[in-house]
Amino acid sequence: MTTSTTPKTQMDYKLVLDSLMTAVIVVDDNLRIYHLNASAEFLFGLSCDQMQGRHIHDCFSAKDGTPNSLQHALRENLNFTKRKAQWTLHNQQKITVDYSVSPSPETGNIIIEVQPQDRLMKISREEALLSYRETSRNLARSLAHEIKNPLGGIRGAAQLLSKEFNDSELCEYTRVIIDETDRLRNLVDRLLGPNKPSQKALLNIHSVLEHVATIIRAESKNQIEVKRDYDPSIPELLGDQEQLIQAVLNIARNAMQALQELEDETAPCITLSTRIQRQYTIGKTYYPLVVRIGIEDNGPGIPESIIDDIFLPMISGRASGTGLGLSIAQNLIGQHNGLIEYQNKTHATEFVIYIPLRTHDDF
Structure with a gap:
């Protein structure tokens, strides 16, 4: 039995x-x-x-x-x-x-x-990034209002003073005031990001990446190698080409500048990659298909002290950096319902952009 x-x-x-x-x-x-x-x-x-x-x-x-x-x-x-x-x-x-x-x-x-727990931790991290993005946008709008109004008054007063002075040296001082107020106003405008609505159309993501690769090669005077690892089967996605170029370029420029500061003999290289990810969640929204865009460099990586805050405005690992590039890029990708993440890697730095891939049923 x-x-x-x-x-x-x-x-x-x-x-x-x-x-x-x-x-x-x-x-x-x-x-x-x-x-x-x-x-x-x-x-x-x-x-x-x-x-x-x-x-x-x-x-x-x-x-x-x-x-x-x-x-x-x-x-x-x-x-x-x-x-x-x-x-x-x-x-x-x-x-x-x-x-x-x-x-x-x-x-x-x-x-x-x-x-x-990796997926749950990833979702929590993505929700935190989305929350940071909204917080930084609200902060930027508040700062813009508080800063741009007095800047306009300062600039107007400096222009009036310049008309009253015959002394060239004093006029030079008013020119400095005007130039510096213009610089601050431009900084605030950059903090806010583009103020025009997205002009979305079907586009090939690889044309965006190729445009960025051309700019990086030109700006680095061909001192930085740009490698490609594309999935040619990725269909066209709905997006604003100008905004996507700006977002990818902001990340690639950061990588280029970090590589240019290297003091060792490492051959500087940036790798652009594309893949399809299935059944992916961004924040709390599920998408059947998303495009994964990787921008990886063989530079020193992000300092541990700022790694949790790199998408916030004015946070930079470089002394000469403004800390606006990643914040603006995150906002631009957010307008495509996407997200940018930082991936920890050994002897490499990779930022990954996730953008939902629309199907024909969405049109």
């Missing part, structure tokens, strides 16, 4: 585990994998049949001492939960997970329930 029911019992629990959205790993007291459910197979990119009997180290490695914690939990019959653990998978991909451990001394097995 026992023999006939055991296979069915095993099949039943496997079906139950496979129906869970949570990734479940079952290991024995030697930390050898007994079962991976379907969600775990998807998370690790490995099949249960492929991993059965192999050590959990073949699935992932962790700097937090996870395997030792598992054996200790089994010996002491302790349940525990770990938040935001950093695991490195067999393919060297790094993921952040929450996991709960439930030992079963009777069977000698340990059940590990794993919840990947």
